[in-house]
Amino acid sequence: MAKLSIKVHDLEFQNPVTVASGTFGFGEEMTKFIDLNKLGGIFVKGLTIHNREGNDYPRMAETASGMLNSVGLQNKGIDYFIKHIYPNIKDYNTHIIANVNGSTIEDYIAVTEKLNELDKVPAIELNISCPNVKQGGMLFGISCPSAIAVTDAVRKVYDKTLIVKLSPNVTDIAEMAKAVEGAGADSVSLINTLLGMAINAEKRKPVLSTITGGLSGPAIKPVALRMVWQVYKAVKIPVIGMGGIMNATDAIEFFLAGSSAIQVGTANFIDPAISLKIITGINEYLDRHNFDCVEDLIGALEV
Amino acid sequence: MQKIVENHEVIETVHLNENSYVLRLKSPVEIPEIHPGNFAEIQVPDTMGVFLRRPFSILDVNYKNREISFYIKAIGSGTQKLGELQPGMQVNLIYPLGNRYTIPQGLKRALIVGGGTGIAPFILLGKELKEKGIETTFLIGGRTSKDILLTDKFSEYGTIEVTTEDGSMGEKGFVTSHSLFNRNDFPFEYVYTCGPDAMMKAVGHLVTQKGVVCEASLENMMACGYGICLCCVTPTVEGNKRVCYEGPVFNVSYLKWQN
Structure with missing residues (x-):
């Protein structure tokens, strides 16, 4: 069996398969289906400083090979997480990584400061790319100066591994990655959802209450691979790739394009055990191609 | 509550009128306890454009014969496709999901x-x-x-x-x-x-x-x-x-x- 462990900055993962924020809850619901201890890591549902009810229903539209969502960061706030959820998940033998959101830089700092105190959260994912909130979110992630400002501010109050989650809704993703690398990010994760919309022609109305939402699923995989490749070539920090990964072959493609680790997202909605099947499939691929470790695949695309 | 994610074999599709049918399936494993109101997520096999599973209330269950059935109305491509399944074909199910109707003590x-x-x-x-x-x-x-x-x-x-x-x-x-x-x-x-x-x-x-x-x-x-x-x-x-x-x-x- 090949070696599956990888490193993101100085954080070692037992394998490179993690689950994406917003597609796995806080892991608790999934214990009925899989052993969480087998995952490389869990990027838990996005957290904000205060309780958020999210956007109105309907928040989801199925599209060709994918779906749109406009959940809008529904969560009970960071204090509720620390008090009621963290104690239940902290002892799993997998990395619990918190996804941090805010409407203002002060929000991001406040949430991060609280997370910095949690022993069993070894990293945060700074979400500057949520397309479904009116304030903050993606607005920070679509211009270099604001991405730098928020990354820099959070870096100053966070001692552990800082991952910045990038938006694909930009002209030049490599420039964004370089900008946050310069501001102190230890890693970048990409891509968040692509801004899209769905229309009900019969009713002449938008499907989503918010009109627009974030597109995910296999429909976005080619875009995600292209962006991972561009970012991999532009920065020195490790890249965590995601976007439409449905099986082990998709995951391998992301490693070849330059991902050190991957996040499984929308696929969790169709098969709650898909992440573990992907780990098995990666192992089989490595054996079949005589690789000793998954690290040898990172950016190994032959061009 | 124990949950299963399994391929089930189609026993038959019984059409009730032009667009409604009962889909009867056989589970390869023992069926966990089902309560009234519970539902299943069914994966529509091999259909472009039907990306997500479809949720259906559980109509009936026979634990001894490992049979579970669903009442489905064909309203979109997913529900249409499920109605075309032939006996012997496989379809993937996750269940039981959701809570149940409650029956209070002393109800008459x-x-x-x-x-x-x-x-x-x-x-x-x-x-x-x-x-x-x-x-x-x-x-x-x-x-x-x-x-x-x-x-x-x-x-x-x-x-x-x-x-x-x-x-x-x-x-x-x-x-x-x-x-x-x-x-x-x-x-x-x-x-x-x-x-x-x-x-x-x-x-x-x-x-x-x-x-x-x-x-x-x-x-x-x-x-x-x-x-x-x-x-x-x-x-x-x-x-x-x-x-x-x-x-x-x-x-x-x-x-x-x-x-």
């Missing part, structure tokens, strides 16, 4: 009100009510007599009342205009409903005005069905709740019905 007389595909959970509910010795009335509504289905099954568990909009069967009108709601002595202590939103809201309103508890099973669009995507939420007095996880069955006074 219950009313079940439904229409359309909303009648699906009523066989399991009727069965359990009968086992507990509760006198049950089923009030089923439809546009015409052709929409009144499965009443032969329900009659095993209680009395049947029917309304149709065209008057072709039972009383003419909507379920809420049925004469049993106008009686001075509304004899039911608990009302269960499932069907179109507008119907459930009307039933809930009517029943709670009488001071009677009403439970409704909601049908919001879902991506996952097991509580992780937060897409199917409904507003409640305690904020947005997941229909797939905290529901699908809610006491109507807990809900903040949207208009």
